[in-house]
Amino acid sequence: MTALSPTRSVLALIEEGATSIGDIARRAGLDRGVVDMAVQRLVAQGYLSAVPLAIGCPDEGCGACPSGDGDRPGCGGTPTAGPVMITVVPSRR
Amino acid sequence: MSNCHAAIAADADAGSPQVALVGNANVGKSTLFNQVSGARQQLGNWPGTTVEVARTDWRPRDPHGHELHLSVVDLPGAASLNPVSPDEQLTHDLLLATDGSERPAVVVAVVDASAIARCLYLLAQIRELPQRVIVALTMVDVATRRGVEVDVAALEAAVGVPVVAVDPRRRSATAVLSGAVARSLAEPAPSPRPVTLADTGIGAVDPFAEDDDRFLWVQSVLDQAMTDRPSDHQTWSDRIDRVATAPVVGPLLFLAVMWLVFQITTTVAAPLQDALDTLVAGPVSDGARTLFSAVGLGGSAVEGFVVDGLVAGVGMLLTFLPLMALMFLLLAVLESSGYLARAAVVTDRAMRAIGLPGRAFLPLIVGFGCNVPAIAATRVLPDAHQRVLTSLLVPFTACSARLTVFVLVGATFFGSNAGNVVFGMYVLSIVLVIGIGLLLRSTLWRTMGAEALVIDLPAYHLPTLNQVTVMTWARVAAFLRTAGGIIVVTVAAVWLVSAIPAPGSGGSLANVPVEDSLFAASAETLAPVFEPAGFGDWHATSALMVGFVAKEAVISSWAQTYAAEEPADAAKPGALGDRLREDFDASSGGHPTAAVFAFLTFLLAYTPCVATLAALNREIGRRWMLASVAISVSTAWVLAVAVFQVGRLLS
Numbered sequence: 001m002t003a004l005s006p007t008r009s010v011l012a013l014i015e016e017g018a019t020s021i022g023d024i025a026r027r028a029g030l031d032r033g034v035v036d037m038a039v040q041r042l043v044a045q046g047y048l049s050a051v052p053l054a055i056g057c058p059d060e061g062c063g064a065c066p067s068g069d070g071d072r073p074g075c076g077g078t079p080t081a082g083p084v085m086i087t088v089v090p091s092r093r
Numbered sequence: 094m095s096n097c098h099a100a101i102a103a104d105a106d107a108g109s110p111q112v113a114l115v116g117n118a119n120v121g122k123s124t125l126f127n128q129v130s131g132a133r134q135q136l137g138n139w140p141g142t143t144v145e146v147a148r149t150d151w152r153p154r155d156p157h158g159h160e161l162h163l164s165v166v167d168l169p170g171a172a173s174l175n176p177v178s179p180d181e182q183l184t185h186d187l188l189l190a191t192d193g194s195e196r197p198a199v200v201v202a203v204v205d206a207s208a209i210a211r212c213l214y215l216l217a218q219i220r221e222l223p224q225r226v227i228v229a230l231t232m233v234d235v236a237t238r239r240g241v242e243v244d245v246a247a248l249e250a251a252v253g254v255p256v257v258a259v260d261p262r263r264r265s266a267t268a269v270l271s272g273a274v275a276r277s278l279a280e281p282a283p284s285p286r287p288v289t290l291a292d293t294g295i296g297a298v299d300p301f302a303e304d305d306d307r308f309l310w311v312q313s314v315l316d317q318a319m320t321d322r323p324s325d326h327q328t329w330s331d332r333i334d335r336v337a338t339a340p341v342v343g344p345l346l347f348l349a350v351m352w353l354v355f356q357i358t359t360t361v362a363a364p365l366q367d368a369l370d371t372l373v374a375g376p377v378s379d380g381a382r383t384l385f386s387a388v389g390l391g392g393s394a395v396e397g398f399v400v401d402g403l404v405a406g407v408g409m410l411l412t413f414l415p416l417m418a419l420m421f422l423l424l425a426v427l428e429s430s431g432y433l434a435r436a437a438v439v440t441d442r443a444m445r446a447i448g449l450p451g452r453a454f455l456p457l458i459v460g461f462g463c464n465v466p467a468i469a470a471t472r473v474l475p476d477a478h479q480r481v482l483t484s485l486l487v488p489f490t491a492c493s494a495r496l497t498v499f500v501l502v503g504a505t506f507f508g509s510n511a512g513n514v515v516f517g518m519y520v521l522s523i524v525l526v527i528g529i530g531l532l533l534r535s536t537l538w539r540t541m542g543a544e545a546l547v548i549d550l551p552a553y554h555l556p557t558l559n560q561v562t563v564m565t566w567a568r569v570a571a572f573l574r575t576a577g578g579i580i581v582v583t584v585a586a587v588w589l590v591s592a593i594p595a596p597g598s599g600g601s602l603a604n605v606p607v608e609d610s611l612f613a614a615s616a617e618t619l620a621p622v623f624e625p626a627g628f629g630d631w632h633a634t635s636a637l638m639v640g641f642v643a644k645e646a647v648i649s650s651w652a653q654t655y656a657a658e659e660p661a662d663a664a665k666p667g668a669l670g671d672r673l674r675e676d677f678d679a680s681s682g683g684h685p686t687a688a689v690f691a692f693l694t695f696l697l698a699y700t701p702c703v704a705t706l707a708a709l710n711r712e713i714g715r716r717w718m719l720a721s722v723a724i725s726v727s728t729a730w731v732l733a734v735a736v737f738q739v740g741r742l743l744s
Contacts (some may be wrong), residue, residue, distance in 0.1 A: 006308035019338060019438045022331045031315050032438035033210020034308050037172075041304050044177060 006030055010038040011047060109150070109164040111196075112274055114185060114229075114506045116203030117212050118170030121231035124261035126205060129270065137331065144169060150604035153271030161275060166197070172211070174218040188222060199225045199277050206236035206243045206258075213314055216252060217307040218622030220286035223575070225277045228256040230268060248318035252458045254283055271417065286310070324370065330431070330553045348438050350427065351519060356512035358420045359500060363511075365415035366504070373408035398588050406584040408648030413497055413648070418569050420496070425564040429556030435567040441644035451515065457526060460490030464701045482537075484713045486530050488701050488725050491522035494644035498696060501648050505670035506677075506689050518697055525698060529728065583639055583646040587612060587653055607654055626730070627681035627737035632673075637695065643702040687740025691733040698729035 003063045009028045022041065025032040042048040116122045128147030139146050146545055151163040153623035168187065176182040188195050204212040219226055228248070236243060249256040257273045260267040288306050299305075336342055381404055385396040397504065427433045440458065455470075460467035466486045471480045490498070499518045503511035591607050594600035595614035607613055608631070616635035623629040623637075632654055639650040655672045674685060681688035700722050709718040 005305045006312070007304050020334065022328070022334070027482075030308070030312060031210045034311055037211055037311075038304070038308060038348075039213045040172065041175070044175060045300065050415060053401060 007038050007042065010035055011042060031057070060065060103640075107632075109162045110278060112151070112163050112165045112199045112201060113187065113197035114165065114167045114201050115188070115215070117205065117215060118173050118213060119627060120170075120208075120584040121205045121261040122170065122203040123167055123269070125201075125229060125231070125259065125266060126165065127262065128261055128266050129155040129165055129378055132618075134732060139183055144179050146183070150420070152330065153267070153275070153382075155275035156272060161278075163274070168657065171215060172508035173215055188219065188224070196224070199227060199274055199446070201227050201229050201232055201274070203229045203667065205232045205510075206230050207232045207234070207239055207241060209241075209243060209319075210311060210315060213252075213311040214307055217286070217310050220252065220254070221288055222373070223282050223285050225280070225282045227273045227277055228252060228254060230256055230258045232262055233258050234260070237298055244318050244320045247320070249313065251314040251317040253286065257521075333553055334435065337432070337435045343435070343439045347436050348520065350432070352512070352516045354420065354423045354427070355515040355519065357423060358416055359504060359512040360509070362416040362419045365503065366412050369415070373412060377408060378404050398585075401668055402588040402653055404582045405652040406522055406646075407581065408652070413500065414569070414573075416500055417491060417493075417497065418565060420493075421568040422561060422565045425561045426556050429554075429560050429564065431553045453479060453486070454485055456483050457490055459512065459653065460487040461522075462493060464488055464492050464705040465708045468705060468712050469713060479715055481713050482530065484717065485524050485533060485721050485724060487526040488705060488709075489522060489529060489698060489728075491697055492644070492701060493603035495697060496703070498640075498647045499693060502673075502693055505673055506686070514693070518615065518693055521694065522697055525728070529724070583642055584649055584653060587635075587639060590615075591654070612654075614724055622730070623733070624680075625737070626691040627684060627741070628677060628692045628695075628731040628733075630676050630680035632676050633680065633692060639700070640696065641700060641703070643704070644696070647696070662667040679735070683740075684737070684741045684744050687737045687744055690740055694736045695729045695733035698725055698732055700725050 007029065009030070010024055011026055013024045017090060018027060021032055021035050024030075028035065030038075039050075040053045043050045114122050114126055117221065126147060126149070129151055130147070136145065136147050138144060142397040147167040149165050152160050152166045153163070154160055168184045171181040171182070171184040174185045174188065176185045187195065187197065188200065200219055202212075202216050204216060216228065222604065228245065230245065230248070233243065236693040245256050245258050255273050255277060257269050261267050288303065306601045337346055378400055381400045382391065385391050385393065385400070390396050424433070425558075436458065456467045456471045466489050468484055468488065471487070496519075498517060500511065501512035502572070507514050523588050590612040591610040594604065594605040595609055595611050598605060598609035599616075600606070600609055612635060613631050616631040616638060619638070620629045621636040623634060628634075632651065635654060636647045636650045651673065653667060655669055677685040677688045694719045706718055707720070709721050
């Protein structure tokens, strides 16, 4: 993978099916922190979207969850904790 | 320390050169500031903003012994100079201020050696400014423990400004920093880092050009300054993930883990469940009857409602408490350790392989806990067709309420193989999601595109006892709260309909055998529909009718109707299984195993509960909600008939 444009490399690898930051870093020959930052920048620019992936938690927070207590988590966790799901925004491709 | 939230003075000591501490969050910046300021710091909002900053006067001595009069400001954490928050905006405005008098004389860029790459992006931007900069390298000890060695001299040469390694927790940090600041002030600002925009050949302005320049600079600095780092980006989590998320081994491992969860759940909790069953069906029911006899209500309708309704129905649910608690505990361990997130990768890959939208896996995974929030979670899907398709698939995910019934039926009919049966239903649920998804995709939405997707997986870690206990207790309590409410209401409703005599049965209100009640009569009307599936019996049909309201109520309904048939049969506590077996044997013409599998298949595939229907109506409208009912009920019936007929031939 070319190092001429780290940003395009990261974007291309996501589109090719890379499934984790470590995987992208390995395949692009970039440091994991660089990939992390590139993803952050792509999200900020609207090329990628990032959704917190709290398994078991509804998207709109604890209010809609049977384990929730009002708007607070009943599970002891926070709705935004955990892994993040990143997808390419089709309109910006 | 003064601590007021009024606006802080922009320059506490007019004329004093200003030193700004800048850096990402959690890099030791504020600890360093506290070491410098001691007890003299002021806390307040930056003028004209709501951003809180800390400031202090600093009087260190330069290398010649002269006292310096400095003003130090601790700016909020910022990942870059591309502001996305008021905190970052302040850092951006201050460093890029057009009015030179507001700019700090020296910027101390605090860089965490253990997460150096993330910090260097901000440094790359700062170095593009005509600014004196000192890099304060923190967390060197943490980096060393993680196998990361930073060569300070090489880093200094690579970034083109002084670098000092400091431990902000030690007083020596102040002396090291003051010397560097004094030397820096004695020199003019270094030349800004030249920005090289690579020729991309695309002609127009490349939106990634500036970022790419910085990333290449960061990578170059890392290559020069990092003398030792974990080989080939491999952490323990990466090594485990090579197996856990591998295309073939990953899904197999996931299935093996889930099989183990259900095996442990059914085998370890079984003795506890038996003990509770004996307790509820024996001493608790007997005690309640004795109590009613003592107050003169023995044999009354009230006794029937309480003992045969509430005690039998709610009691039956309570016997499953150890089982549910153990299952939630094991799932909490998987979730806390980070493994369950890997299931998302595995699922996503399977979904992409068959052409379904990758994002759909999120609501589907939520659906294995509860279908209601899963329907709501379809909002993450940007495309209306994807939302409808995923919403139609969610009801096929085996929610925890259905798992409870699978466990009851599995334990009743299959003994030590109960875990395998529950696991089989879980796998069938996944197969149904994929199969129905493919069918709908190939018929209704052929043009839907798949999306690329990446998951930023957290590192694996050992779950803490507190974390797992809290998650388990919260879910058990929530299950009991929700299921308890539903069951009390359905028990009351079933008891009421069971107390009304069917037309022509000859009984009177609250004085009619349950098989002659309106409840049994209505179930008997529907029962022939299920004869091809081997469970055309009113008990099974009535349980499915009640299960339409909520699956948790299937168990209580059975317990209630069978207890009402033989209320005084205390000699056979916990004999629900025997009666179920007898009825399935009779309705299936001697093929009870095939009939039970058909019943479980129907239970898995038909409409989960009314709450899910309400969620479907809200999210995708009445027409699609009705379509969902039609799809799930017809799929359930066809599959149940197929399972029974094939099973009958094989048995």
